[in-house]
Amino acid sequence: MKSKKILLFTLTALTVLVLGVVSYLFNFVTSTSASIKEDIDRNPKVANRMENIDLGEGDPISILIMGLDTRAGEGGGRADAMVLVTINPADKSTHMVSIPRDTYMKISGAEDKINSTYEAGGTAMTVSSVEKLLDVPVDYFVKVNFKGFEGIVDALGGIKLNNVLEFDTYDSEFTDEKMYFPKGWNHLTGKEALIYARMRKQDPRGDFGRQERQRQVIEKVIEKGSRTSSILKFGEIATVIQNNVKTNMSLKDMGQIQLNYRDARNNIKQHKIEGSEETIKGTYYFMPDEDKLKELSNDLKVHLDLIESEPDESNEQADDNPEQNKEDSGKDKEESSEKKSDEQENPNKKDKENDPPQPEEDKATEPEEDTSTKETDENNEDGTTVQEDEPDTQQDQEDEPESQTDQEDTKDEPRQDSGKPNVSEVITKNWSVVPTQQENHTIITFEKGTLDWEEMTTAVAKGTGLANSDMILWWAEGQGTDRAIATVTNKAQTENYRVYVSWVDGAGYKPVKVEVLYENDQKNR
């Protein structure tokens, strides 16, 4: 009898305990997901894309990781670190692109930098700015503040990475923490990792160096996070991220990504945006190199399965096989890494070459382990000079004229877009030139009836695929002496295009880019 009573109370206690655990977990999960969830208005195209994303099927996705310079509960602030991560589980690869925070971007009412978009227009504006800059959809965003970042790293038990730049923070202004980061392998706590990712002034490569460190840290966090399966760990992270992380992912999304996308972490390809530094009215700006940006954008589109790899305007073969992919990216000064996460991290194994698809140039310095290893190599051996030179000197001069154009371009955009991205699709094909009959072309003539005008509009029509007679030209404007942007529709006004044409010396006009618009934004001009 007594044993039966004991059994009875045990059963009851167990049942109530199970109910308790289940309800606690539920509470926990709902309160966590409620506290980290942030939904933003998306442009219709991305919204539509997101509806069709099947995380269970492993559709390629893009995630914008935003490091916020705010404390918990504070509004405003800047998105000081932005890394766009694209994941394609089918080819088991991940691309990471740092978006320089000083990237020039016209914003009304704030400094014209991309990191001010957050202050000016919140997450939605930052996300759409990144979409505009890279011309790829941003499916998900994850905003992390300092505390959340530290907490996540700590919950993961810290991260181990290979530091290529010895520095300390004894005299730093950005933090009161006194830390020293020696060269080589460092095991960083959350606090240390944060400082490591924030330091800029001591890095001879400036923001580029910092971006690299940020991507390195993110990569480590992803790597460690994707290996985490303990529910307790998950609980610890969830506690940390409440109020310190905001995302438009649901917990289910996160679970699915962790489950179905984890293999893609083994092949992380790092990109940086190339460009030049410029000071306008005393403010430092970063002007992206438009051509390189386009290449990068194309890479990302291919990676996201948005486009089949096709030739871009500069006649370069786009990436339809890994080899070429590598080559293209190589031009992008990207650091690519092949890693086997289950192998021991060991910088000394670098001479082992077991990655057949690696292109020759990469192989030379590519260890199979780890980006950081690779970074060490680059810096120590052949990479150092290139990396340090590139943003400042060489690139600067080369890209000067381009950057100017960019600047105008970007400045014009808000007017055309009025904040919301109007572009539904960007077409860049290798259009042929409309042969010219002009002998002395000096400047674009915006006057109906002239030969120049006829030729230009023919090129515009060619870009859209419309017949000349079926096209209404609503607006055209010049960009410098040899480029023009025209906004056109078909006669029925059901199709809207913005066409970029450019004059090729001695040959004629050719379309270089066509943007399919949702609506004719020049109609009321």
Add this chain to the structure above:
Amino acid sequence: MDILITIFFLISVTFPVLHIYHCLPFFRESGERTDANRELKRWKSEHGYDMEKGISILVPCFNEEDIIETSVESMKSLSYSRFEVFYINDGSSDNTMDQLDELLDLTPSSIASQGELTYEEVKKVYQSSHYPNIYVIDKENGGKADSLNAGIEYATKDLVVTLDADTILTRTALNSVNEAFEDRNVVAAGGMVHVLQTKTDHPLSRLSLKNTNMLIRVQVLDFLKAFYISKLSLVRFKALAVISGAFGIFNKQVLIDVGGYRNSIGEDIDITLRIQRYIAKHKDMKISFIADAVGYTELPETWRDLTKQRLRWQKAYIDCIIHFWAFFLKTLLTKPVSFFYVFETFLIGTLAAYVMTGIMTYNIINNPGNSFIDYMFFYLFFLILFGIVYDLVALRMNKHYGFSFSKMDSLRLFVTILFDIFIYRFVAVYYVMYGSISYFFNKKWNKVSRTGRSYSQQTATGRLAKSRENVS
């Protein structure tokens, strides 16, 4: 706040979980019998092999002219020989007395009282000339407890069965009682009470929902849960606090020893607690539940009557916690009955209803649309799931004790379960909350009207509605 809700939720499911496990046959006490040998029992009783103990049946009647005939008829069909019936007319203002006279052909009796309990004046005691074991005590109005005390005084047998006027015993109920009380330590017991409206021609094996409305059906589930899960489990814990007034069995001497019934709003809870307090000093004595002693009682068929009845029950609970507080306090952790009454009935069954409702209201007003709504859905989901499990266990226990519903009733039961978990339980919470408060402002007995319905069994011919007390 979240933690608070979780804790409340867990506390409120603990006792039901406990009872669900404890009611299972696996946890049967050694002394319990089942109805597995029902045929043998019947044979034994019909062939005089039972040592029949004398049983006095007490039926207090206050304005019961409509149901009294049903009751009298049922007495005639009992397969027991050593029993007597006392109808105690508690100063009815209707024709109850005339009805009894007509049915029984009363003649004055010289039977004498024992003079140990007090009650209102007895005008006269009659005996039936048709059925010499049926008596009628005609007394001044004094309430149900008063009537029962009078009945105890005149009862000549050692065992006393108390019935409501609308309770009908099945043929073998007294045989089962007799058997249960062969254990000398059993001093009181509750019989199984089913719902009269569901009675069929096979009162010991079949129930039917055919001629019932939703309110009756949901009370059928309520009764099955109360008797086959809760009361059964509490009896096994020696913690039963309510022997239903509809069908209770007592050792007469113990009734007298505890001072009889207290004239209160819930005399059946009161007498059970008195006996519990009594046996707290008599180690071997116990209260039992006789699952195979089956009676049927009529339940209210309108919301109005149900409300009256449930409010009265709730008031009775409150009345008893106040009346017995000294006993409860002293034995809170030593006597299961005190523990369960204070924690299950009072703290969780009553106070928690206010707290939970308070929390919910607070959250709905202060945090509309936050994750709190998620919890509510979650807990509602849990409670719904739990409610279904509880209902299903009760139905399964019903089957275990030999009762089944017809195939036709499956759908009705399904709908009833939905009605139970989505509507009735919330109404029940309201009864608990409203009843507890109104106890302090309005101590009236809420009388419940009888249906006056004619029940198919036997020769019942009750008609027309009037009011009277109901089961507890």
